[in-house]
Amino acid sequence: MIVYKVGGSNPPPLVSGATLGQQHLEALLEILLDKALTYGKNEIVPVEPVVLSFSGIESATASYVKALLLPLLDDLTDVEDFKGKFRPNTFVMPFVADLTDELRGELWLVMKDQGSVYLEAQDMGTCHPISARIIGELDGFLKKTISIVVAEEQCTATDLYAKYPSEGISTTGWNNRLADLYELRVIDRRKCGRQWIYSPVVKEVVYG
Amino acid sequence: MIIGSPEVESIQRLAITGGLDRLDSLSNIGFSLSAALELSCFAVAWDRLGNDDLIRFIERWSSTNSLLNSVRVALAHQGIWSVPQADMFLAPRYEVFPIPLAHEWESNEWHEFLDRFRRSLVNGKFGASLSRALVHAFAEMADNVPQHSGRDRQNPACGVAAYHVEDSYMTFSIADVGRGVLASLHTKPTLSDIASDSDALRTAILGYASCRPNRVKGDGFKTVLDSLSDINGNLRFRSGNACLTISGVGDTRERVMRSVPDLLGFQLSVSCSLVDSPSTKYI
Numbered sequence: 001m002i003v004y005k006v007g008g009s010n011p012p013p014l015v016s017g018a019t020l021g022q023q024h025l026e027a028l029l030e031i032l033l034d035k036a037l038t039y040g041k042n043e044i045v046p047v048e049p050v051v052l053s054f055s056g057i058e059s060a061t062a063s064y065v066k067a068l069l070l071p072l073l074d075d076l077t078d079v080e081d082f083k084g085k086f087r088p089n090t091f092v093m094p095f096v097a098d099l100t101d102e103l104r105g106e107l108w109l110v111m112k113d114q115g116s117v118y119l120e121a122q123d124m125g126t127c128h129p130i131s132a133r134i135i136g137e138l139d140g141f142l143k144k145t146i147s148i149v150v151a152e153e154q155c156t157a158t159d160l161y162a163k164y165p166s167e168g169i170s171t172t173g174w175n176n177r178l179a180d181l182y183e184l185r186v187i188d189r190r191k192c193g194r195q196w197i198y199s200p201v202v203k204e205v206v207y208g
Numbered sequence: 209m210i211i212g213s214p215e216v217e218s219i220q221r222l223a224i225t226g227g228l229d230r231l232d233s234l235s236n237i238g239f240s241l242s243a244a245l246e247l248s249c250f251a252v253a254w255d256r257l258g259n260d261d262l263i264r265f266i267e268r269w270s271s272t273n274s275l276l277n278s279v280r281v282a283l284a285h286q287g288i289w290s291v292p293q294a295d296m297f298l299a300p301r302y303e304v305f306p307i308p309l310a311h312e313w314e315s316n317e318w319h320e321f322l323d324r325f326r327r328s329l330v331n332g333k334f335g336a337s338l339s340r341a342l343v344h345a346f347a348e349m350a351d352n353v354p355q356h357s358g359r360d361r362q363n364p365a366c367g368v369a370a371y372h373v374e375d376s377y378m379t380f381s382i383a384d385v386g387r388g389v390l391a392s393l394h395t396k397p398t399l400s401d402i403a404s405d406s407d408a409l410r411t412a413i414l415g416y417a418s419c420r421p422n423r424v425k426g427d428g429f430k431t432v433l434d435s436l437s438d439i440n441g442n443l444r445f446r447s448g449n450a451c452l453t454i455s456g457v458g459d460t461r462e463r464v465m466r467s468v469p470d471l472l473g474f475q476l477s478v479s480c481s482l483v484d485s486p487s488t489k490y491i
Contacts, residue, residue: 012319014326016344017351017428019313019361061344062427063351 001049001127002035003097004028006057006068013058021067028052028072029082036086047093047188049128049201051121055098065110069094073116073185093185093201095121095129104135111136117184119201131204134186138207142184145177146205149187154199210238213444213477216246217451219262220469223254228261237269239276241302241372242444242477245383248279252366252385253472275372278304282368283385299327301374307367307384310354321369322347325380328373333482341435342378342480346371348428349382349476356419357386357473365473379479386473389447393419405448406465413445413452414463432478441480446471 006024007015015021028050036045050072054060071079072094076086096107096118104120111117117136121129138146148164149155155163157175169177178198181187186205189196211219222228239247247266254262270277282304305321312318322343329339346369353367365386372379390408393399396419402408411417418426432443433454441461443454451468454461 007314012322014322014340014343014347016322016347016431017313017355019310019351019354022361023310023314059340059344061348061431063348063431066423066427 001051001125001129002031003051003053003124004031005053005055011054011056013056014060015057015064016061018063018067021064025068025071025079026081029076029079032076032092033082033085036090045087045090047091049095050092051095051097051124051129053098054096054100054103057103058100059102060106062106062110062113065107066114069096069107069110069118070114070116073118091185093188095119095132096135097121097124097129108135117186119186121202122206123204129202131206132202133206133208138184141177142181143207145174146181146186146200149178149181149198150200150203150205154197156195156197158195210240211243211247212240213242213246213446216243216250217468219247220250220471223250223262224469228265231265234265235268236272239269239273241275241370241379242381242475242479244273244276244279245368245370245381245477246446246471246475248276248283248368249383249385249473249475250471251280252283275302275304279368279370282306282370283366298324299331300324301328302370302372304368304370307350307353307364307369307382309364310361313351313354325371325373328371329378332373332378333376334373334378338435338439342380345432345435345478346380346382348431349380349478352428352474353382353384353386356389356392357384359387367473376482377479379477381475381477383475384473388472389474393417395419396421405450406452406467409445409447409450409452410465413454436478436480439480439482441478443476443478445474445476447474448472 039045072092076082076090077088097120099120107118117134117138119132120135121132123130148160157171157178160174161171182189182198186201187198188201189198219231222230251262251266266280270280303321303324308315308318325346326339326343329342330336334342350369354361354364357365357367365384367382367384369382370380389412390402390405393402393408393411399411399417399419402411413429416425416430418424437458440457441455445452446468449467449470451466453464456462
């Protein structure tokens with residue numbers, strides 16, 4: 001787990017603007033790049049939880065939040081100034097932490113506007129967040145699916161089709177939902193043969 | 209005598225028509241914050257064209273006007289941090305600051321400047337929450353300079369950020385001598401058909417358009433308008449030959465687009481009053 005203190009040890013209480021967000025993102029990406037380079041060329045860089053701690057920051061603007069947080073939900077090879085540095089499909093599992101109510105409110109608005117969500121680490125654990133709050137709106141189907149993934153600990157779309165026939169969802173339906181949650185970075189997955197095995201990134205998820 | 213932004217347009221017209229001698233009678237004049245920034249931008253533009261006629265007036269006026277002098281110095285020393293720094297714990301009535309280059313955006317000097325503005329607002333009776341919102345709006349507008357004024361983030365135009373707070377009144381102003389809003393929007397293919405400075409201002413400020421490749425809407429102008437949603441505000445945005453003013457409260461605000469003498473870059477000012485119409489007082 002990488003814990004990144006946004007703005008360093010003595011951050012400004014108010015953070016605004018895309019320029020500052022981009023600078024804080026670049027500082028984090030340098031750390032991630034250094035970590036990625038410790039792996040051999042043919043090794044798979046494991047997905048790692050990255051916790052962005054906003055300790056000391058009271059409030060932020062939407063421009064700042066978008067510039068810092070949204071690129072972490074995408075393939076890092078697309079981030080400007082870092083194009084070509086990361087390997088294709090380099091993802092991280094981002095969390096935010098130590099949010100004030102005002103900051104959480106702004107983040108919620110940004111995520112709602114983007115149709116996305118972010119995980120706020122609640123119990124940080126020693127090497128991995130144990131519980132998280134979802135910031136942003138998830139539709140009812142996805143909420144239910146994430147609860148199932150958390151309960152199952154690991155599963156495939158085929159498993160869920162077999163285990164939850166009363167839901168009336170096809171294997172493809174489960175597959176789509178699981179893939180959507182992975183795209184939102186709220187569950188993890190690994191390839192096994194022709195199937196994706198999905199697993200939760202925390203042991204407990206709360207909403208709102 | 210007080211000179212506000214509309215009077216600066218008159219000075220520009222005099223300069224363009226060769227009538228600057230008519231300004232000889234003006235001495236000891238006071239400048240509103242936005243007027244000082246706009247006039248200084250015009251002087252820079254005029255100087256770049258090899259015409260220093262206006263400089264002698266600005267030098268004369270700034271010898272008796274510390275606000276105008278501060279703007280002049282800040283614009284002249286962009287990025288060198290040569291402007292005398294106020295004590296970080298003060299809450300000055302007004303302050304002028306060169307906008308940091310992109311890599312200086314994390315500097316303590318810039319954040320201390322923003323914090324002095326916040327303290328000044330609190331002292332000016334704006335309350336903790338509104339003061340924070342106004343500082344966010346101010347910083348968002350300043351952020352337009354590194355983001356949009358030059359050909360890329362590493363090469364922004366010269367810009368100045370300034371504030372002035374009186375009891376229950378405040379104004380802030382940002383000005384740069386960069387490529388302007390129209391040229392900035394034209395960097396995005398989907399916005400390349402915008403034909404005029406007035407359409408560019410309308411698209412960026414009222415339509416919240418963003419020239420970032422992967423974004424439809426920007427957040428900066430929305431942050432400004434939201435911050436003022438419940439209070440009397442006067443907003444002035446000027447780029448190229450267009451000027452958009454927005455005044456009033458919330459949804460009933462009046463919007464007026466006018467043609468003005470051409471000026472490179474982007475200049476904006478936001479004034480608001482807790483007690484009365486901000487137009488009753490130029491600060």
